[in-house]
Amino acid sequence: MGERLQRLLDEAEKEAEVKVAAAGKRAEEMVAKAKTDSERRRTMAQRGYGIDELLKEAEDNAKKEANKMIKDFTKKAETVKEVTEDKMEAAVALVLREVFPS
Amino acid sequence: MSSKPLDLETQLIERIIKQRNNQIAKAEKNANKITKSAEEEVERIKKESEAQVLSLIGSDLRAVRDRIVGSAELEGRKMMMLSRQELLSQVFDESMKRLTKVAEGKDKVIDYKGVLVKLIIETASGIGGEEFIISANKRDLAYLKKNLKSIQKQVSDTVGGGEIKFDDEPIDVIGGIVMRNSDGSKTFHNTLEGRLVNVRGRLQADVGKILEVI
Numbered sequence: 001m002g003e004r005l006q007r008l009l010d011e012a013e014k015e016a017e018v019k020v021a022a023a024g025k026r027a028e029e030m031v032a033k034a035k036t037d038s039e040r041r042r043t044m045a046q047r048g049y050g051i052d053e054l055l056k057e058a059e060d061n062a063k064k065e066a067n068k069m070i071k072d073f074t075k076k077a078e079t080v081k082e083v084t085e086d087k088m089e090a091a092v093a094l095v096l097r098e099v100f101p102s
Numbered sequence: 103m104s105s106k107p108l109d110l111e112t113q114l115i116e117r118i119i120k121q122r123n124n125q126i127a128k129a130e131k132n133a134n135k136i137t138k139s140a141e142e143e144v145e146r147i148k149k150e151s152e153a154q155v156l157s158l159i160g161s162d163l164r165a166v167r168d169r170i171v172g173s174a175e176l177e178g179r180k181m182m183m184l185s186r187q188e189l190l191s192q193v194f195d196e197s198m199k200r201l202t203k204v205a206e207g208k209d210k211v212i213d214y215k216g217v218l219v220k221l222i223i224e225t226a227s228g229i230g231g232e233e234f235i236i237s238a239n240k241r242d243l244a245y246l247k248k249n250l251k252s253i254q255k256q257v258s259d260t261v262g263g264g265e266i267k268f269d270d271e272p273i274d275v276i277g278g279i280v281m282r283n284s285d286g287s288k289t290f291h292n293t294l295e296g297r298l299v300n301v302r303g304r305l306q307a308d309v310g311k312i313l314e315v316i
């Protein structure tokens with residue numbers, strides 16, 4: 001009985017060690033892969049390769065910005081044309097004053 | 103028979119199982135911690151790498167942005183300019199309509215006949231000399247011919263002489279005059295539309311300020 005229980009504990013200890021070791025190994029692999037990828041991207045960027053995705057992203061962002069800008073300008077341009085009658089009348093009066101000899 | 107040894111045995115088994123489960127749970131917790139830490143490290147490396155790449159190709163990315171956004175900005179500014187121009191055109195179109203009304207004598211405030219005489223005096227002063235030959239539209243020509251004596255006097259009083267004559271052929275203008283001296287060496291266009299064009303050239307900024315579009 002005592003022996004079986006002890007074996008249960010030993011096996012649990014081993015299982016625990018395996019779990020931690022596996023996690024450690026996986027962690028090392030993840031970090032190593034990230035470092036390798038990072039180095040590869042940096043090297044490629046230095047040579048001007050593999051930046052298509054970034055350029056595409058920059059282009060998409062710029063297009064979004066440009067669309068917003070055009071939308072804002074369109075709105076502003078429409079607002080410019082909304083002049084009150086008073087202002088229009090004042091502007092015409094100024095023109096007429098200048099056209100007629102004093 | 104006593105059940106005490108059996109209870110003890112059960113308790114022992116339960117304790118051992120609990121101990122085992124704790125050990126496994128602790129290991130799983132450690133493993134998760136290690137994984138999480140690694141994920142954070144990977145994220146940090148990726149961000150650092152991204153920043154390095156961006157700094158390496160920053161000028162390329164900026165060029166892409168400048169090309170697209172710059173073009174949109176240009177288009178937007180052009181739209182604004184066209185809107186302002188459209189508005190200014192409205193002002194000058196309306197002014198032209200009013201001028202036509204004034205010249206046709208349909209405006210109750212402005213005395214066009216007085217305007218016409220002022221235009222003649224102003225033009226004669228500019229040209230100088232002994233004789234002024236006036237061209238005008240049919241309507242104004244008729245008025246001027248009919249009131250020649252009075253107009254002649256006003257011109258003489260202001261300019262100090264000079265005989266007024268008329269071109270019999272009417273010109274196609276809404277109002278105002280074209281005047282030349284006897285030998286045709288000097289011609290002065292003082293029509294209403296000509297003056298409006300001149301004012302448009304000079305006053306666009308002032309009109310824009312009134313309309314609050316500049």
